[in-house]
Amino acid sequence: MLIITFKRQKCIGCNYCKEIAPKRWQMSKKDGKSNLIGAINKKGFWTIKLGEEERDENERVANACPVKIIEIR
């Protein structure tokens, strides 16, 4: 199983996550930060459990993030 954790508050809206995995990441038109689609917010940490099939793509997302706020487990 794959767990993605996203510390949204520190997002600078660079758009890389969306470029790499557009089905999982979307830019908010409201505040310009990224949204992790389907994730649940607990005290600013947005988390989602996914199948292994999304791992490769999202590991590339985590690596590309310039502010390193995406964790993949």
Place this chain on the structure above:
Amino acid sequence: MQQKVELLAPAGNFECMVAAIQGGADAVYFGVEQLNMRARATMNFVIEDLPAIAHLCKQHKVRSYLTLNTIIYDHDISMMRHIVNEVKRTGIDAIIAADQAVISYAFKKGVEVHISTQANITNIETIEFYSHFADVMVLSRELSLNQIKQICKAIEKQQIKGPSGKLVEIEVFAHGALCMAVSGKCHLSLHTQNASANRGVCVQNCRRRYKVIDLEDGHELELDNEYIMSAKDLCTINFIDQLLDTGVKVLKIEGRGKAPDYVKTVTRCYREAIDSYLSNNYTSERVEDWMSRLYNVYNRGFWGGYYLGREMGEWADSSGSQALTKKIYIGKATNYYARSGIGEFLIEAYSVKIGQQVMIIGPTTGVIETTINTLHVNNDGAKESAEKGDYCSFETGIQVRNSDKLYKIVPAKEELSVC
């Protein structure tokens, strides 16, 4: 000779903003959320801080400018508009912008616009272009004094006026870090770490050491200095008379990522320098004094930037600061006795003794520098020193507030073990 010059100081948080005001700034600039060139700084303000910022600045008759100067993507438009609307609503004085989307929206909303150095203005035609939207323009940092003078003269001659109906004012950087690239337009950080300087997340690759290897034959090129891309910091205080003679109206100090004591010291020095220029009292003795004070806070060594028309930049020879002093956290304020002007502090690390130079920093207090003359420890009366765990009190002169941080000032080379 000019009549009035505005000194514009940076503020990364409330501590720095108060420090800038204490230092004598005429105006402060700051960023909120992620759409500014210091998006990474954890110190950034949030939109909800705007009323407090506007109030603080108005109270001290200081102008406040919000930086909104990254490149803007489509998904940023709504946030950008929200920030501009809030600037208008809360009474922040102007927006510093580079992207046309921001310039156009702020102009339409009737918010005063200043063109950021990120727009790289280097000629009078560009000034004329932006004058349809903006009253103040920050020039590119690579222009020489002569070029700046020509631009200022041409504004006067051609009577180029901004939306306010007044002549366009020229702003330049007077002090602080310089990029190796043309102003902020650098892609090094984007190239290596995906972290775009133009979105405010520069990782400062240029401040590192490098070697150059010839891939054909494997030879390393001989370099005098491994920090081949790290420019020294800009300092103009030793020729500020020439800089002001060009006709610039605003001097900006770089450093929204810098500490409050840095902001206060640098602002104070430039305040004194500008005032002495305006009162015909600018002397080499005073320059020496300012320089020695500037060397005490964060710096990579100083040079005059591109203003004096040097052929090559001057590069730093170390990675970090070359400041002569540093501050070490030793405790926090726990009480203040207004009648006697005495502050009480809990020492949480190291020790402190009589004669020690200390600094107190807080979001409302700003920066207080003082020397301990008498020291009362716990309930034991006057003592020579206070240790970790002790409550001690000494005269601060100015009000301190609970949780203000107490630091001691030591020579930069002093080891922690002997502090």
